[in-house]
Amino acid sequence: MKEELVAALGILLVVVGTSFSVISVVGYLRLPDVYTRLHATGKVSVFGIVLFLIAAVAIGAVDAGRAVVLGLFLVLAGPVLSHSIGSAAYRIGIPMRGAVRDDLAARGSTGREETTAGEQAEER
Amino acid sequence: MIGPFVKAAAALAGLHLLLTGNVEHANVAAAVFMGCLVAFLLRPRGRGWGFARMPLALWAIFLYLVLILWDVIGSGLWVARLILTRRPALRTGILAIPSGCRSELGRALSAHALTIAPGEMVVAIDEDGVLYTHCLDADAAEIYAREHQKRRCRLLSRIIPNSGEGAKEA
Known part of the structure; x- marks a missing residue:
């Protein structure tokens, strides 16, 4: 009985995780520019994959320790990926659609140049 | 400089063993080698953590x-x-x-x-x-x-x- 309940919970988590992955794809199609799309792909899909990992533990496909480490890697790497793509998009001048405010552009117009981590390291 | 290197290498080797779930001699040796290699590339520095805090x-x-x-x-x-x-x-x-x-x-x-x-x-x-x-x-x-x-x-x-x-x- 207990095993059946855990298996049912695993299947439920797979369905919910798949739903979130589908929603992230829908967000990619519906949202207007690269920056807003990164919110959809970077956050909703990470949440979906975390649910998949929990489901894998419940079903018994993955050890709990390994799932925790994989989840941590995912949570660590996902935002870095979003940041990298968003930063690159801004640097090459891809515009934001319908933005009400841009402090980074305002800072650039005051004459202070943005420096990358690499440039700061070189200066040191 | 040896202390932080050894700590980082040991932590990375442990992580490798945790991810692979295999503690056979060959895998432990591979974990130690990978841990030392990555720690060498990262060149970790001590953070000065005291036991009190x-x-x-x-x-x-x-x-x-x-x-x-x-x-x-x-x-x-x-x-x-x-x-x-x-x-x-x-x-x-x-x-x-x-x-x-x-x-x-x-x-x-x-x-x-x-x-x-x-x-x-x-x-x-x-x-x-x-x-x-x-x-x-x-x-x-x-x-x-x-x-x-x-x-x-x-x-x-x-x-x-x-x-x-x-x-x-x-």
């Missing part, structure tokens, strides 16, 4: 991880709801949010945590530690993000030595 730091790490986990769940649900709304009410913008941290590691972790938070994504960091953050709701994020960043900075100052408040305001 260790319990406080561990408690701060626990709270920080809980905060991150809460943000992962919250941002997943929040953005999913926004996507499924018939007409998403987007008021996007890039806001300047002071990290409040002096060290580069503190700023990097702040940027990471802010990118996980609902509706926020850091696109640039300047030399003063100001995080330029793309927000889906710029009006709401103005207050929310600053308050949360102050809380994160307090936790990070307990976790990372010499990483307290000190960045200039935007």
